[in-house]
Amino acid sequence: xxxPDVLVAGAGPAGLxxxxxxxxxxxxxxxxxxxxxxxxxxxxxxxNARALDLLxxxxxxxxxxxxxxxxxxxxxxxxxxxxxLDRTATDHPFSLGIPQTRxxxxxxxxxxxLGAEILRGHDLRSFTQSADDVTTVVHNGRFGRTxxxxxxxxxxxxxxxxxxxxxxxxPGVDARWYALLGDVECDLPYGPSAGPDGRSLFxxxxxxxxxxxxxxxxxxxxxxxxxxxxxxxxxxDAVLGRHVELRAPRWLSRFGDAAxxxxxxxxxxxLLAGDAAHIHPPASANGVNVALDDAFNLGWKLAATxxxxxxxxxxxxxxxxxxxxxxxxxxxxxxxxxxxxQATEPWADLLRRVAAHPAGNRAxxxxxxxxxxxxxxxxxxxxxxxxxxxxxxxxxxxxxxAALLHTGRPVLVDLTGAFAAWxxxxxxxxxxxxxxxxxxxxxxxxxxHAAWVGTNGSGxxxxxEAVHRWVGDVPVPxxx
Numbered sequence: 041x042x043x044p045d046v047l048v049a050g051a052g053p054a055g056l057x058x059x060x061x062x063x064x065x066x067x068x069x070x071x072x073x074x075x076x077x078x079x080x081x082x083x084x085x086x087x088n089a090r091a092l093d094l095l096x097x098x099x100x101x102x103x104x105x106x107x108x109x110x111x112x113x114x115x116x117x118x119x120x121x122x123x124x125l126d127r128t129a130t131d132h133p134f135s136l137g138i139p140q141t142r143x144x145x146x147x148x149x150x151x152x153x154l155g156a157e158i159l160r161g162h163d164l165r166s167f168t169q170s171a172d173d174v175t176t177v178v179h180n181g182r183f184g185r186t187x188x189x190x191x192x193x194x195x196x197x198x199x200x201x202x203x204x205x206x207x208x209x210x211p212g213v214d215a216r217w218y219a220l221l222g223d224v225e226c227d228l229p230y231g232p233s234a235g236p237d238g239r240s241l242f243x244x245x246x247x248x249x250x251x252x253x254x255x256x257x258x259x260x261x262x263x264x265x266x267x268x269x270x271x272x273x274x275x276x277d278a279v280l281g282r283h284v285e286l287r288a289p290r291w292l293s294r295f296g297d298a299a300x301x302x303x304x305x306x307x308x309x310x311l312l313a314g315d316a317a318h319i320h321p322p323a324s325a326n327g328v329n330v331a332l333d334d335a336f337n338l339g340w341k342l343a344a345t346x347x348x349x350x351x352x353x354x355x356x357x358x359x360x361x362x363x364x365x366x367x368x369x370x371x372x373x374x375x376x377x378x379x380x381x382q383a384t385e386p387w388a389d390l391l392r393r394v395a396a397h398p399a400g401n402r403a404x405x406x407x408x409x410x411x412x413x414x415x416x417x418x419x420x421x422x423x424x425x426x427x428x429x430x431x432x433x434x435x436x437x438x439x440x441x442a443a444l445l446h447t448g449r450p451v452l453v454d455l456t457g458a459f460a461a462w463x464x465x466x467x468x469x470x471x472x473x474x475x476x477x478x479x480x481x482x483x484x485x486x487x488x489h490a491a492w493v494g495t496n497g498s499g500x501x502x503x504x505e506a507v508h509r510w511v512g513d514v515p516v517p518x519x520x
Contacts, residue, residue, distance in 0.1 A: 044070040044157065045346045047176055047189040049164045049202050051078075053140065054314030054331035055195035056147035056158075061339025063154035064098075064448045067346050070187065071151070072178050074196075076161035081223060081291030084140040085246075086115060086325040089125055090410040092132035093426055094336045097445040097488040101132065104146060108138035114405045117323040118379030118388070119395050123405035127398075130411050131429040131442070140328055164201055167192055169309045190346055193311045193338070195331075198300075200316035208312065209303040212319075212370070215296025218259040222252045222272045223290035235281040249290060254279055256294065267292040297321040297377055299370045305359040313338055318366040323376035324408045330369055333410060334362050340448060340486035349512045361415045372408055420479075420493040427482060427490050430475035441484075444469060448486050450511050452503075456480045459500065465514030466507055485510055 046062055048055045051073035062069040087095075087104065095101040112134050113122035125133040148158065165184070167176040174192040178185050194202025203210060226243075228250065234240040241254035254275050269289045277283050302317045314331035338358045344350035379388050394400035406412040416424035429442040432453075444451050452459060452468045459481050462468050466483070480499075483492040483506050492506035504516045 042068070043188045044068040045189060046070075046191045046193060046342065047072065047174065047187055048193045048195055049073075049200075050195035050197060050314070050316070051075075051144075051148070051158060051160065052195060052197070052314060052331065053144060053147060053328050054316075054335045055193075056144060056151055057332055058193060058195060058313060058335040058339050058342075059151040059156040059158070060098075060147060060154055061335065061448065062343050062346075063151055063156040065340065065343030065347070067343045068155075069151075070157040070159060070189070072162040072164055072176075072187075073158065073160045074163040078141060078144060079291075082139045082141045084325060084328050085137055085244075086328070087136040087138055087143065088114060088324075088326065088329045088409045089128065089130040089132045089134065090413065090426075091329040091332045092136060093130055093411075093429070094332060094488070096131060096429060096442045097336075098150075098448065099443070099446045100146065100150065104138055104143065105132070105136060107142065108136040110134040111137060114409050115323075115325045116404070116408055117376040118383065118392075119404075120392055121396065121401075123395065123401055123408060125405055125409075127402050128406050128409075128411055129425075129428070130409075135325075143328065164196065167202075167205060167310075174309050191309045191311065191342060193313060193342070194316040195312075195314045195335070196316055198315045198319040200312065202310060203302060203312055203316050206307045206310045206312075208307050208310075210300045211303060212300030213298065213374075215263070215298040218256045218263065218294055218296040220252075220254050220256050220267055220272050220275055221291075221293045221295060222267070222269070222286065223249055223292075224252060224269070224272070225249050225287040226252070226284055228252070228284055233280060235279045237281070239279045241276060241279050249288070252276065252286070259294065263294060263296065265294075267294050295322060297374075299374050301363070301366050301370055305363050306355070311338065311342070311358065313362075317362070318370065320370045320373040321377045323373045323380075326369060326373065326408075326410070329410065330366070333365065333413075336487050337362050343448075344512070351509055351512045354510070357415075365410065365413060368407075369410070376408075415489060418493070420490075420495060422479075422482065422490040422493050425490060426488050427484060428475070430473050432471040432473050434469055434471045442488070445484060445486065445488055450486055450491075451484045452481060453484060454481050459494075459503075461517040462500070462503070462507075465516050466511050483507065483510070 045068045048071045051071050059069045059071045092101045113124050116123050162178045162180050165177045176187045194200045228243045230245045232240045244251040273286050299320045305312050313334040341354050345355045414424040432439050452466050454470045478495050481494040485491050491510040
């Protein structure tokens, strides 16, 4: 295969979704992954409401929802009750229990179907960038290969080689504690199990095994030291004050509460997404979801840049929007850890009382899951936000808003028939909806966020500016 337009390092959720988004737009994309095959263990089991809303904009959510297990609240740490999702701003008012491995399978199949190339067992060793391209050396264990691409995206995890070699700083706070995670067989019940000194561990049931999470008393100086079954067994016994046999380990790992955010998500022709751009405590099980959000934001912007249709500065908005989102994620996950560890503090009691109030519960649920994401607030509630998946009637057929975005292109949804003249510059879809009365038209970015909203009586004021900013230098009606 010829050199790609974009080389993606890492075949995790961010890398695979990004590859699919780029390929959907006709961008030649290659993914290199150092592991020869997908790991047999599963890192996570949760897709949140925000991630499902985004995946629905490409027709990828429905199948996953059919396979998964719905939970009507958001995962959270340190609160006494659940954060309910039934009244939040989402089309999917639930968390979906589904293995990350299955999500990756679906995303990989999508990327391959659209024409992306995935090279497993290829380790990215080094790269150099010029004003026009990036030259990357990868190795498959037998020989090296040089790949020249117009852009390189690091989706290669918290220890990202791409981030380090690009010289992008990774400021933040070091881990203060570490925990052991083990997928094993044992006879402990689901939930917390406490020992005589008040310490506890947590057990999560899985098909045929359980996942144990327990704080590590004396972590090694090298935190990358492999975790053994013997070490996990000793820690479990120490916490419980008795012996409970652990058997048949599937996956053993260690994690901490470090929180770091890349100083920039872009350095020239090199970009970062997912854990390469941010790491944070696992509170609220947000890792996969934030990675998908990054990829969904970056894909259409990078594709337009490669195709030469992007308006000036479009690619820079990826850092602007997602770096701010990453900062909020670090803040809310660290706050959840503090809430758990400092439960007797007055501010902790206040936050729990806020969570107990229906309005406060809803607000916290939206903050923790990212449902409050608003890239650019404006005069209308939709502006800068993901537009609800409202029912529509288009050309006499019933459909819904998310379906209009399956092609990954910007769309001007015309709810009055007054915007047909804009079709020379942007795709215009005449539609009607029983769900809104104040909106005459809405310009949807390819990621489903509203770039412009026309309300009753406003006509197309501001639409030309929004089209030029988010779509490109395209024809607009002479009257605009």
